[in-house]
Amino acid sequence: MLKRNLMVAAVLAGLTGAAAAQDAYNVGLTGALTGPAAGTYAPAVDGLRIYIDKVNAAGGVNGKKVNLILLDDSAQPAKAAANATRLVNDDKVVLLLNASLSSTFAPTIAESQKGNVPLIFASSVCPKDVYPPANALQFCTTAFAANYDSRAVLDFVKATAKEPVKLGLSAMAIPISRGEIDYAEELSKTLGMTPVSKQIIPPPTPDYTPFATLIKDAGANWVYSWAPWVTQVRTLEGLRRLGWTGDYIAWAHLEAENELARLKDGKLYVVGANALFQEDLPIHKEIAAAAKAANSQYPVNQMAEGWIAGMVIEAALKAAGWPANTDKVTASLSNLKVDLKGLRGGELQWTKDNHFRTKQYYRVYRFDEAKGAIVRVRDWQAFDVK
Amino acid sequence: MQLAINIAVLTAIYALIACGYVLIYRVSRVLNLAHGELMMLSAYLLITTASLFSKTPFIALGAAIFLSLCVGVLVYLFLMRRMTGEMVLAAVLTTVALGVLLRGLVVLIWSAQQQNPAQALGWVNHSLPVFGGRISAAGAALIATTALVYVGLFLFLRFSRYGIRMRAAGQNPLLAAQRGISLHVIYALAWGLSTLTGALAGILISLDSGLDSTMVLIGLKAFPAALVGGLDSLVGALLGSLIIAAAEVLMIYYVDALLSDVVPFLVLILMLVFRPWGLFGTREELDRV
Numbered sequence: 001m002l003k004r005n006l007m008v009a010a011v012l013a014g015l016t017g018a019a020a021a022q023d024a025y026n027v028g029l030t031g032a033l034t035g036p037a038a039g040t041y042a043p044a045v046d047g048l049r050i051y052i053d054k055v056n057a058a059g060g061v062n063g064k065k066v067n068l069i070l071l072d073d074s075a076q077p078a079k080a081a082a083n084a085t086r087l088v089n090d091d092k093v094v095l096l097l098n099a100s101l102s103s104t105f106a107p108t109i110a111e112s113q114k115g116n117v118p119l120i121f122a123s124s125v126c127p128k129d130v131y132p133p134a135n136a137l138q139f140c141t142t143a144f145a146a147n148y149d150s151r152a153v154l155d156f157v158k159a160t161a162k163e164p165v166k167l168g169l170s171a172m173a174i175p176i177s178r179g180e181i182d183y184a185e186e187l188s189k190t191l192g193m194t195p196v197s198k199q200i201i202p203p204p205t206p207d208y209t210p211f212a213t214l215i216k217d218a219g220a221n222w223v224y225s226w227a228p229w230v231t232q233v234r235t236l237e238g239l240r241r242l243g244w245t246g247d248y249i250a251w252a253h254l255e256a257e258n259e260l261a262r263l264k265d266g267k268l269y270v271v272g273a274n275a276l277f278q279e280d281l282p283i284h285k286e287i288a289a290a291a292k293a294a295n296s297q298y299p300v301n302q303m304a305e306g307w308i309a310g311m312v313i314e315a316a317l318k319a320a321g322w323p324a325n326t327d328k329v330t331a332s333l334s335n336l337k338v339d340l341k342g343l344r345g346g347e348l349q350w351t352k353d354n355h356f357r358t359k360q361y362y363r364v365y366r367f368d369e370a371k372g373a374i375v376r377v378r379d380w381q382a383f384d385v386k
Numbered sequence: 387m388q389l390a391i392n393i394a395v396l397t398a399i400y401a402l403i404a405c406g407y408v409l410i411y412r413v414s415r416v417l418n419l420a421h422g423e424l425m426m427l428s429a430y431l432l433i434t435t436a437s438l439f440s441k442t443p444f445i446a447l448g449a450a451i452f453l454s455l456c457v458g459v460l461v462y463l464f465l466m467r468r469m470t471g472e473m474v475l476a477a478v479l480t481t482v483a484l485g486v487l488l489r490g491l492v493v494l495i496w497s498a499q500q501q502n503p504a505q506a507l508g509w510v511n512h513s514l515p516v517f518g519g520r521i522s523a524a525g526a527a528l529i530a531t532t533a534l535v536y537v538g539l540f541l542f543l544r545f546s547r548y549g550i551r552m553r554a555a556g557q558n559p560l561l562a563a564q565r566g567i568s569l570h571v572i573y574a575l576a577w578g579l580s581t582l583t584g585a586l587a588g589i590l591i592s593l594d595s596g597l598d599s600t601m602v603l604i605g606l607k608a609f610p611a612a613l614v615g616g617l618d619s620l621v622g623a624l625l626g627s628l629i630i631a632a633a634e635v636l637m638i639y640y641v642d643a644l645l646s647d648v649v650p651f652l653v654l655i656l657m658l659v660f661r662p663w664g665l666f667g668t669r670e671e672l673d674r675v
Contacts, residue, residue: 034490036599038498173644202647204600206399206591206607209525210392210638217388230500234595241513241522242388255500262505297497 024060024067025317025324027052028087029122030108031099035074040228041099043254043298044123045070047287047306048099048313050294055314062322066313069093075100081107088115094320094329095313099123102176112137118330122309125176126356132386134355139333141309141348143273144251145360146176148383149226150184152362153249153271156378157222158191160247165193168220168246170211170235172227173202180226196220201231212238221246229253236268252276252365254302257374266369269377271362273344274308277301278374283341304343312338312348345380360385388519393628393635395525398532400627402587403608405535405620406580412618413556413576416466416477420485421584422605424461427488428454428585429503429592429601430496436506443507451585458581462574470573485602492599501597503589511594524594531586539579539620548575556618610654616667625665629653 029048032041052068060066069091073080080100087093088111096119098108105127112119118137121127126140157165167188171181178200185195197218199211212235215223223239223246225232232250239248245267250256252272260270277284277300287307291300317324319332336350345361364378403425410418418424432450439446465484469477504511504524512523521529543549554562555572563569588601608627615626630650637646657664 034493034498036493036498038493039500039598042498173647200643202644204603206595206604207392207396207525208595209395209522210635211643213388213392214639230596230598230600237511237595241511241525242520243513262502298499 024065025095025322026067026069026091026093027095027097027313027317028069028071028083028091028093029097029099030071030073030080030083030087030104031097031123032075032101032104033070033072035076037075037101040254041075041123043302044305044309045099046296046298047291047303048097048122048310049306050287050290050296050303051307051310052313053294054290055310061314061317064322066317073100073104075104077103077107080104081111084108084111088112088117093117094324094326095120095316097122097309097313102127109138115326116330117326118333120309120312120333123305130355132353132356134353136334137330139350139355141305141312143305143344144253145273145356145385146180147183148360148385149251149271149362150180150187150224151383152360152381153224153226153251154184154187154191154193155381156269156271156362156364157193157224157247157249159378161222163221166196166219166221167193168215168218168223169195169198170215170223170225170227170231171198171200172231173200174228177227177231181224184224184226193222199235201227201235203228203231205234208234208238209241211235212242212244215239216242216244220244223248225250227251229255229259233259233263236263236265240265254305256365257301258299260365260367260374264367264369266367269364269366271364273360273362274304275343275363276365276374277304279342279376281342283307283343308340308343308348311340312336345382354385356385358385359383387517389635389639391516391519391521391525393632394529395521396631396635397624397628398525398528399587399591399604400608400611400631401624402528402532402535402583402590403605404612404615404623404627405539406584406587407609407612408615408617408620408623409539409576409580409583411612412620413552414466414477414573415474416469416481417617418481418577418580419478420461420481420488421580422602422608423485423488423492424454424457424581425584425588425605426492426597426599426601427457427588428581429588429597430492430501431457431585432503432589432592433496433501433506433597436503440506440508443509446507447589450589451582454585455578455582458578459574461581462570462577466573466577467570470569489599489602498599501592503597504593507593509593522594524590528587528590528594531590535583535586536620536624543620548572552576607650610650613654614657614664616664618668619664619666622664622666 031045032038052066056065071083096117098121121140129135129138130140169181171177188195197215236248247267249269252270256270257276288300315338316332320328334352338348349358360383361380368375406421431453435446435449513520551567611627611630612623615622633649634646637649
């Protein structure tokens with residue numbers, strides 16, 4: 001139902017876009033709203049849509065509406081290219097967003113560069129060009145960050161482990177996941193840990209048990225997985241089926257909060273940069289109320305990424321003033337501070353050279369079997385991004 | 387021992403899927419390239435029946451399996467029946483289109499998010515000790531179901547009236563029709579049974595490790611098993627599944643996990659080069675392809 005709503009919204013936005021263009025901030029997004037990858041992106045995009053609707057209902061930005069144009073690329077590069085071309089050339093957007101697989105990045109970036117339109121990666125993985133020294137036109141609001149995530153994870157493992165760490169590693173056979181696990185393998189050695197098994201698992205795999213068997217047989221007492229949630233959780237389930245009782249740590253993707261509650265595994269830790277909704281912060285209540293009012297059918301606890309992107313867009317457009325153009329928006333994005341109201345460990349700050357964030361904060365959660373609830377294991381830990 | 391268990395589970399998965407390809411091909415000479423999608427659809431039907439009959443898991447399971455059987459029959463009655471008498475290629479392309487349609491429908495109806503039928507049924511996938519190794523309850527169910535399905539199909543095709551008619555229709559449809567066998571009934575039965583076996587595979591896989599729309603690709607991975615064994619042979623499908631599963635797991639264990647993804651197709655290419663009709667297939671049948 002929601003997919004249909006998103007697509008209808010996308011079509012309506014497209015039809016009304018040209019008419020509204022003259023008197024509104026045009027912002028365009030190409031994202032995986034349908035297709036196999038949609039589960040990772042569509043909830044975030046819906047969070048963004050709800051946020052922008054809320055801003056418009058409150059009078060817009062600088063007295064002007066934000067015309068958010070959502071186009072579905074189904075995570076296909078060709079569709080993303082067509083979407084980006086349309087958004088830049090026909091809809092004359094002042095800001096472009098990507099919420100899709102990394103395979104769609106190249107065509108989206110190419111259009112962004114050709115049209116000199118700033119591009120924010122929102123819920124999709126942050127490309128290396130957003131880190132210092134950043135590309136002038138590329139920005140990223142997404143929580144996870146290559147290398148920094150593994151530093152945070154291994155820092156936690158080192159602080160928590162009561163005995164020498166024999167580390168098992170698990171990745172999906174996609175470049176971003178493999179690269180991060182390769183990095184973690186090397187980093188673990190410098191921290192005095194012993195990497196004993198590294199499994200690069202092809203998607204899709206009917207049975208994860210053979211991979212889990214190798215990790216278990218290698219004698220791992222900790223396993224770290226940085227991959228799409230499906231690989232992280234199925235490797236864990238494979239290990240548990242084999243009777244493995246070690247500690248497992250993984251990235252807190254959108255699905256993590258519901259999955260921690262489903263699995264009820266006290267030795268599964270998730271490391272993330274977003275506060276889980278069980279914290280029940282005022283901002284969480286605000287998102288939940290807005291999602292309910294919008295009749296969204298996605299779990300509200302998967303909307304933080306989209307909400308954060310919305311907050312950033314609002315702040316950037318406000319600073320750019322009216323009338324805005326791509327240069328003004330780029331300039332405001334390059335000198336931006338946004339108070340995320342507790343959704344992350346601190347404010348999101350972009351500078352001329354750093355379009356990721358100047359500080360990256362991590363929190364660790366797990367399910368406490370005694371309390372029957374998700375608990376915070378480690379509070380915000382800050383890492384400088386240089 | 388764990389190695390053998392892992393091979394057995396993967397063999398069961400591939401064999402249960404592969405027999406669906408064989409059943410339809412054997413009877414109607416059509417390669418059903420929507421088999422993976424039909425398998426996935428059945429697993430998603432379980433999500434719906436589980437929500438309808440949340441307090442009675444066995445009814446939910448039975449309803450999903452029955453609905454899958456009906457889907458298979460309906461696919462024949464409303465789609466593939468119209469392909470009767472047309473070129474085989476047209477029928478195969480129709481199944482490709484059906485697959486694309488089903489993939490889209492599944493995402494529209496159930497979303498692309500990860501689903502957990504076991505949780506919906508309130509069922510826990512326990513780990514069981516077996517001969518020094520361990521196997522999940524769903525994995526054990528997969529092996530048992532595959533054994534039952536193959537024994538059942540053997541008895542059905544060998545001894546039952548409709549099984550004999552199916553074999554007759556597969557061997558010579560014109561003669562079978564002249565002898566009074568209703569080909570449409572036989573073909574519809576074949577589609578129903580094929581979808582049923584695919585449904586069993588899809589449901590058990592989803593109970594073991596969750597469900598999302600990438601399950602289609604698991605259906606595709608079982609295709610080499612059917613081809614290696616011989617597309618018109620159930621024994622061949624079983625042996626082909628064992629070969630493919632063993633090659634895949636041994637590759638993960640002893641060479642490189644990344645190669646496990648390509649090794650089924652490598653085995654398939656070798657088979658096509660040296661024995662294109664498969665281990666238990668027949669030359670005549672292949673010529674018709």
